[in-house]
Amino acid sequence: MKEKxxxxxxxxxxDNRKKSGEKIISDNKTMSDTGKPSAGENRENKxxxxxxxxLLFTMSLPIMISMLVQALYNVVDSMFVARVSENALTAxxxxxxxxxxxxAVSTGLGVGLNAVLSRALGAKDEKGVNCAATNxxxxxxxxxxVFMLGGATIVRPYFEMQTDIAEIVESGVDYxxxxxLGSMGIFMQILFERLLQSTxxxxxxxxxxxxxxxxxxxxxxxxxxxxxxxPKMGVAGAAYATILGQWIAAAIGLVMNIRKNPEVSISMKxxxxxxxxIRRILSIGIPSVVMQSIGxxxxxxxxxxxxxxxxxxxAVFGVYxxxxxxxxxxxFGLNNGTVPIVAYNFGARRGDRxxxxxxxxxxxxxxxxxxxxxxxxxxxxxxxxxFDASEEMLRLGVPxxxxxxxxxxxxxxxxxxxxxxxxxxxxxxxxxxxLIRQLVxxxxxxxxxxxxxxxxxxxWWAFVIAELVSLTASALYLRRVxxxxxxxx
Numbered sequence: 001m002k003e004k005x006x007x008x009x010x011x012x013x014x015d016n017r018k019k020s021g022e023k024i025i026s027d028n029k030t031m032s033d034t035g036k037p038s039a040g041e042n043r044e045n046k047x048x049x050x051x052x053x054x055l056l057f058t059m060s061l062p063i064m065i066s067m068l069v070q071a072l073y074n075v076v077d078s079m080f081v082a083r084v085s086e087n088a089l090t091a092x093x094x095x096x097x098x099x100x101x102x103x104a105v106s107t108g109l110g111v112g113l114n115a116v117l118s119r120a121l122g123a124k125d126e127k128g129v130n131c132a133a134t135n136x137x138x139x140x141x142x143x144x145x146v147f148m149l150g151g152a153t154i155v156r157p158y159f160e161m162q163t164d165i166a167e168i169v170e171s172g173v174d175y176x177x178x179x180x181l182g183s184m185g186i187f188m189q190i191l192f193e194r195l196l197q198s199t200x201x202x203x204x205x206x207x208x209x210x211x212x213x214x215x216x217x218x219x220x221x222x223x224x225x226x227x228x229x230x231p232k233m234g235v236a237g238a239a240y241a242t243i244l245g246q247w248i249a250a251a252i253g254l255v256m257n258i259r260k261n262p263e264v265s266i267s268m269k270x271x272x273x274x275x276x277x278i279r280r281i282l283s284i285g286i287p288s289v290v291m292q293s294i295g296x297x298x299x300x301x302x303x304x305x306x307x308x309x310x311x312x313x314x315a316v317f318g319v320y321x322x323x324x325x326x327x328x329x330x331x332f333g334l335n336n337g338t339v340p341i342v343a344y345n346f347g348a349r350r351g352d353r354x355x356x357x358x359x360x361x362x363x364x365x366x367x368x369x370x371x372x373x374x375x376x377x378x379x380x381x382x383x384x385x386x387f388d389a390s391e392e393m394l395r396l397g398v399p400x401x402x403x404x405x406x407x408x409x410x411x412x413x414x415x416x417x418x419x420x421x422x423x424x425x426x427x428x429x430x431x432x433x434x435l436i437r438q439l440v441x442x443x444x445x446x447x448x449x450x451x452x453x454x455x456x457x458x459x460w461w462a463f464v465i466a467e468l469v470s471l472t473a474s475a476l477y478l479r480r481v482x483x484x485x486x487x488x489x
Contacts, residue, residue, distance in 0.1 A: 052341075052356040056364075060337030062202040066209035067329035067336075075322045075386070076217050077238050080224050082387040087165060088235050089387065090311050091172035093318025094162055094303060097296035098155075098176055104292030105143050106187045109136070110194040111339065111422050112285025116277065117198040118340040118423075121263065122347025128277075130265040133195055135277045137266060139285075144187035151180025162303065165311065171235040178236060182243030189246050192253025198340050199263045204256045212249025216241050280425075287427035291418075291434040298438040305446055309456040312390070316397040319387050320404060327372030331365045331412055335419040342423035351486050358486075362416035369412030376405035396456060403460040407467035414467070417474040424485055429477040433470055442466040 050058070082089045113136035120128030159172040189212065193205045219241035226232025233240065257266055299321070306313040338361040345353040376383070380401035384394055414437075418430040445462035452458075 052353055053360055055341060056334075056337060056357060056360050059197075059200060059202050059341060060334045060364075062206035063197070063336045064330040064333030066206040066213070067333040068326065069210050069213040071322075071325035071329040072213065072217065074325055076220055077242065078319065078322045079386055079388075080220050081235055081238050084171075084224070084234055085167065086315055086390065086393075087167040087311070088171045089318065090315045091159075091168045091175060091235065092238075093314050093321075094159060094168065095172050095176045095179070096318060096321060097300045097303075098158065099179060100299065101293055101296040102147055102180070102183050102186055104296065105147075105289050106140060106190040108287075108289030108292055109139055109143065109281065109285040110190045111288045111427070112136075112281040112283070113139075113191075114194045114198050114336075114339055115284050115343045115423055115425065116280045117195070117264070118343035119347040121199065122344035129263065131274050131277045132281065133264045133266050134271050135274055136194070136281060137191060138271070138273060139278065139281065140187045140191045141184075144184035147180050147183040147187075151177050151183065155180065162300075163307065163311075168311070174234075174236040175239045178239035179242060182239075182247070185243050185246030185250050188250035189253060192250060192257050195257050195264050195266065196253065196261055197336055199261055200340065201256075201261060202337060204260055205253075208249045208252040208256060211252055212245040215248045216245030219244060284422065284425050284427050287431035288422060291427070291431040294431075294434045294438045298442060301439075301443050302446060305443075305450055305459065306456065309450070310392075310396075312392050313396055313456050316384075316393055316400055319384060319389075319393075319397065320400060322387075323376075323383050323401070324372075324404075327369060327375070327408060328411075328415075331368050331415050334361060334365055334368070335415055335422075337361075338416075338419040339423045342420060346424060351488075354486055355482075358416075358420050361419060362413060365412040365416040366409050367412075369408040373405045373408040376401045376408075399457050400460045403457070404463045407464045410464075410467035410471045414470050414474045417478045420478060420481060424481060426477075426481055429481070433473045433477070436473060437466045437470040441469050 078089060078092055081092055113132060117129055117132040117136070120132055155176045156169075156173050158176070159169045163169060189208070193208060196202065196205045196208075220238060222228060222230050223233050223237030223241050224235075225237075257264065299317075302317060303314050306317055338357060341357050342354050345351075345357070380398045381394055383401065384397045387393075389397060414433065418433070421427055421429040442462050442465075445465050446459045449458040449462055450456065
């Protein structure tokens with residue numbers, strides 16, 4: 001089964017557009033990451049000509065570094081909050097589903113925008129590139145407004161339905177309300193970063209993400225503990241540091257796009273929504289949003305399972321998510337580098353380059369995950385002590401990290417396959433796999449094991465079982481896409 005967009009791209013191939021008199025770009029200037037033409041030469045974008053291994057490395061490495069920095073500031077947030085109290089750390093764990101939902105919506109729609117824009121770029125469709133950019137801006141802005149409204153209405157009921165411990169509720173409400181009211185920052189940050197990624201300027205993405213993350217890390221202790229004359233704000237200070245870092249990254253991303261990304265016009269002058277473009281972005285983006293949002297539902301339900309054992313078990317689960325981001329974020333960075341390359345070469349009808357990119361990407365993802373597994377197996381106690389872990393947290397957390405990390409290499413294959421589905425417009429496959437892994441398998445298994453054994457340690461094995469099922473589904477869907485789409489090019 002081929003996606004209809006591939007048919008539309010064939011209908012609007014360069015040859016057909018010439019016949020219809022439609023304006024096309026005869027050459028796509030090779031730009032450096034600074035946005036300047038290379039030695040005045042007119043050539044195709046690097047995503048179509050650079051050796052695949054080198055291309056994937058140069059595209060992905062800046063994103064991987066920037067996402068590692070992002071993972072670092074998430075960990076730093078929790079490390080500082082842990083010094084306030086263990087209940088404050090538990091509050092952040094309970095706030096995570098809402099934060100993850102914001103990230104899911106912004107990055108999911110960003111995936112749709114990235115795929116549509118890069119495909120238009122590969123097809124030399126200048127009008128399609130700019131149309132994708134402006135409609136993407138509109139969609140992400142609307143989503144930001146929705147979350148701001150949610151920050152003013154739903155936060156307290158959300159926490160009160162999970163626990164009656166006053167310190168956890170109040171800390172959680174303070175943190176989450178601030179983060180949601182300032183959520184336009186994360187939506188604009190993701191938007192401008194995706195525009196840069198779509199044209200291959202991932203180094204500039206690294207700059208915007210890195211500066212924003214460093215700002216967050218610097219501001220965290222100042223706002224939380226009241227340094228340099230700033231009032232001591234506790235958990236609320238961590239929230240203010242987070243949103244300020246996001247707004248700084250968004251501002252830098254906007255400037256980079258205006259000055260250094262000439263292939264994309266983000267002018268909203270005379271803008272009118274374009275239904276076909278919006279549908280294409282949403283057809284790819286919504287399954288990705290749903291896929292990532294499932295993680296929020298999973299985390300919420302897992303917290304409910306774990307709170308029956310103890311608040312410390314919830315804190316352990318929250319710490320695990322912070323720590324695993326150091327492993328998963330580089331793989332997600334690799335994913336973000338893979339999507340525009342595959343999408344571009346799909347638009348350019350270059351199946352050989354697509355196959356090479358997929359092979360290298362999946363192998364690299366699995367290798368990174370193996371390294372992460374070895375780290376979690378060897379030093380789990382040291383990792384937990386970064387969060388001022390109590391003896392009880394160490395007792396629960398050490399086996400948790402060791403058991404869950406067994407699933408890392410399996411997850412690496414799934415993430416690599418997911419980047420292919422997203423790039424080619426088959427995000428629904430990723431959504432189905434995520435649904436099966438996190439809700440159909442993980443939560444029922446976790447509940448059943450916990451109920452049968454009466455021991456929270458057994459709950460962690462549900463992650464391994466879920467990833468085994470996910471691996472099987474990912475392999476089957478990847479085989480189908482290769483047969484029906486990639487081999488036909």
